[in-house]
Amino acid sequence: MSTVGAAAPRTATPKARGERRLSAANRATLSIICFVIGAVGLIPLIWTLSLSIRTSSDVFSDRILPHSFRLSNFVDAWNQFGLGTLFWHSIVVTFGTVVITTVLAVTSAYGFNRYRTRVTEAIFVVILTGLMVPPAAVIIPFFVAMTRLGLYNTLVSVVIGESVFALPFSLLLLRGYINTIPLELTDAARVDGASQLQAFRYVALPLLKPALATVALFSTISTWNGFLLPLVLLNNSATSTLTVGLTSVQSQYGALNLQLLSAAAVLAILPILAVFVAARRYYVQGLSAGAVKQ
């Protein structure tokens, strides 16, 4: 699965070769280009961080660099915008989605691998077409269905929606991974008298653990960052999930309390970037695997 990702052994040899090819002047030029592009890329993050610690008058002065330092912006933003509720809703939705997506993806990936018939292959292909469907294209029937089921304005409806959109990619990743591990072991367990479910639970599942981490990471990021589903399915944007809540804050306070909006944005950015950076290895592997398999 991770042929591309795994084939990145950072031995000293290629590095040394690379160094030999470039002259010192060229290397210095390229280094400068690296730092300049990187710095420009970080401007939006740094600017928002710099706004988040200013006083109101400093925000609307014509100074570029902050001349004030007000950490209580973060406390004010948290209290004034009800960030606690928004965070809690995002956590619940993300947790629910990760559980449902992972369970559905791992069981079906295993099933698709074990029972290969023309019908199951066709089903697999149909589910993969879900990768292509823009959420906006199906939001109307989905909204109607959730209303009819009495799930409108519940976090459950958002969990269902996020899960169904996260499922195809998770299945693709797991199916790719599952083909690389020796699942014949489950046949051996069957011969020894284990039930199908036992063979899956005690033989296959432990072997799939590394790929499950990747799947969980991808559905965490896509759900935490999801916007259209909570926007449509929850009726009060101020007590929705974090993404929708932030847009409500932005439209109400964005013009007058830029420092508080910035503080809220920084608070929203920190946890997801922490997860993202800590798990970047899994992310890169999943990205390569998905691209290669596709």
Next chain:
Amino acid sequence: MFIAPATAFFTLFLLFPVLAVLGLAFTNWTGFNLSQIHWGGVANFRQLGSDPIFTQALLHTVIFVAVTTVVLNAVGLPIALLINTKVAGHDFLRIAMFLPLGLSPVLTAILWQEVLGPYGLINELVVHTLHLQSTPIGFLGDPHLALITVLLASVWQYTGYNMLLYYAGLQSLPKERLEAAAIDGAGALRRLRYVTLPYLRPIIAVVVVLNLIGGWKVFDLIYVLTGGGPNHSTEVLSTYLYQQAFTLNSVGYASSIAVAIIALATVSALMRGRLAGEAL
């Protein structure tokens, strides 16, 4: 047994909605009251043809997808090559490109609003530091600039995606080929032209299709950054659909916009099918 739950879940909540929206596009449903669905034939599609805002939204969507795909590759591949030189600072650049990928499009929109707004960094520089202009530039308020601003924010967010895919591809580039070319006297540019790029060609094709598929899904960023405005200058199909369905309650008409989105996405899907040379 193992396939059934996922299949049922998918059928119920994604396959069925796709089929339902295809049907709803042929109704003149307004509001969300189920008793008021009436068959409308192809009237919605006729209306799309004569709706100037739809034409604009379609045009902007195609521009958005085409420009982001071209720019992301034109910027992502050179950056991956630059990082692959492993010169000092390559790790810094990689992290700077990688971070925006973890953010939601909503946060990306908020960040760029703060940089480009009337009190943003760029306008502070232009108006107060450099005195180039006495009034702030309306990056989001000027109909001529808004689409460019939206494109810029999108490219900022996803350059790291292309960079990571190309960087991963470069790691599997057989070093012997580069060595052989170097021994034969090929300079860095010739090695790039005759060894690296031909090797990357299939990867470039896959990345381009992934960018197309991602591009058709755009909604969040534009909805938050401009709401499709000013005066529909950044309206794309998804924002127009949202407005028709959830603001104006023209559900049947909005469904026909959804059909247009699905049709465009299907074209990319077929391209990917041909690329992979198998079922998908």
